[in-house]
Amino acid sequence: MNVLVVNAGSSSLKLRVLGEDDAVLAETTVERWSGGDETGPLQDFLGDAPAVDVVGHRVVHGGSAFTGATVIDDDVRAGVEALTGLAPLHQPRALAGIDAARRLLPGLPQVACFDTAFHTTMPAAATTYAVPAAWRRKWDLRRYGFHGLSHAYASRHAAALAGRPGARVVSCHLGSGASLAAVAGGRSVDTTMGFTPLAGLVMGTRSGDVDPGLLIWLQRAGLALDDLEDGLEHRSGLAGLSEVGGDLRDVRKAADDGDERAVLALQVYVHRLRQGIAAMTASLGGIDVLVFTGGVGEHDAVLRAETAEGLAFLGIDLDTGRNTEAAADGRVSRDGSAVDVRVVEAREDVEIAAQTRALVNDTDRRKR
CATH class of the missing domain: 3.30.420.40 (ATPase, nucleotide binding domain)
Structure with a gap:
């Protein structure tokens, strides 16, 4: 089919x-x-x-x-x-x-x-x-919660690659939009996004979590609702922190050139990412597999290393060589690491095709 x-x-x-x-x-x-x-x-x-x-x-x-x-x-x-x-x-x-x-x-x-x-x-x-x-x-x-098609594929595929089909997986979908999911035995038990895709991690141009009292204060201070929405959606996140833009590659280059705003942007991004992974681990009661997917998750070895460095207490131990040379579906953790860390190519298309085939085949069986 x-x-x-x-x-x-x-x-x-x-x-x-x-x-x-x-x-x-x-x-x-x-x-x-x-x-x-x-x-x-x-x-x-x-x-x-x-x-x-x-x-x-x-x-x-x-x-x-x-x-x-x-x-x-x-x-x-x-x-x-x-x-x-x-x-x-x-x-x-x-x-x-x-x-x-x-x-x-x-x-x-x-x-x-x-x-x-x-x-x-x-x-x-x-x-x-x-x-x-x-x-x-x-x-x-x-x-x-959002990015479900990506989290479903990445968590299942990473667990299979690790030889742990019933694993507790924290899935990191990191792109211009970003979210985490806590997955136990293939089922989502927690995630970072909420009622809308604005919640959770710092993203390219989206704010992630913000104190709701701050938003009320801004409106009472005279900020129009449309300006508030536009600012949170399009002028926040890495773009708002660095004033360079929402592309992590541009922010990292600016940081390497000594731009203090870009340095802070990366620090905030990684801080919130570590915090989120630890929270997802708590929701699972532990972690067996950590998977990075999405454009940033797949291609930014420095980000993966910085993130893992602050999560050693969870048993996450990256291999520097493997992480630097990571390819799709590769393991980047050391031999003996308590947590198997994987880089998985984002394949929402595979998940969509699987769900589509299953539904059509089931519908055909019911008609017979």
Whole structure:
């Protein structure tokens, strides 16, 4: 079964066709994709790609309604659209990808795979905000968690590579957006993001956790709500700390050149990352495997070393040579390290394809 994976980001469109054993049969990335009613990029890709049997879409937010992969029909599309306010950068793009694929491939099953779904196994103690109960009931306020497709694949794959299929895994998805997940036996039990993808770690341009009292104070001081939102989403994180930008590579170069703002930005980033890993370990009652994935997690050996250096008390012991030369799916911990540390290539597409195939096969069995 060939699966077309449609991964619509906030500014790009990633397309892949995965065949048997998840071999990549065709792929392309459309940068600066505007969404809307565009079918051209997908149509051009399909013109050169192998025939596909089913389409799997990444959707960032499933709210409480969508707790697993779901076959898309008009009602499901409407449900996804109703959640736009919770993920305004990503949800409209996912809908644009869904609409384009449904127009161009009307006879094929289309499946929505939700980033939030992986975290629906978290216990109530991890999902419940300590705010008035009336608020929680009226607006369904809870910690949803994100990057679930990436965490699901990375944690499962790292545990398999380590030979510990039921392991306690802390998964670090580190890119322009960043989050951690605590995974026990393949099930998410905690994560750093919350009601929105703003919470948790310091990110490229997003603030991560901020004292809510500070936000109230800023509004009373005269900062407009739109300016507050824009600042937290687009002008905070590494960009706000360093004033260089949100790309960690640029911040590290500035720090190496002696820029004190960039040095502080890296220190804050690593401090919060160590703190988060320790918190996820506490939620698991220990740690067997630590996995780094995402653009930063996979490629920044210095960051991995700095992070591990402050976590030796957990039994994390990196091998300098392995870490420096790390390749996809490589082990970077020393022989004898209590914690197996892995670098895993981010493959949301593999997770989407697996969920899509499983749902379609199950649906076909039910029809027989």
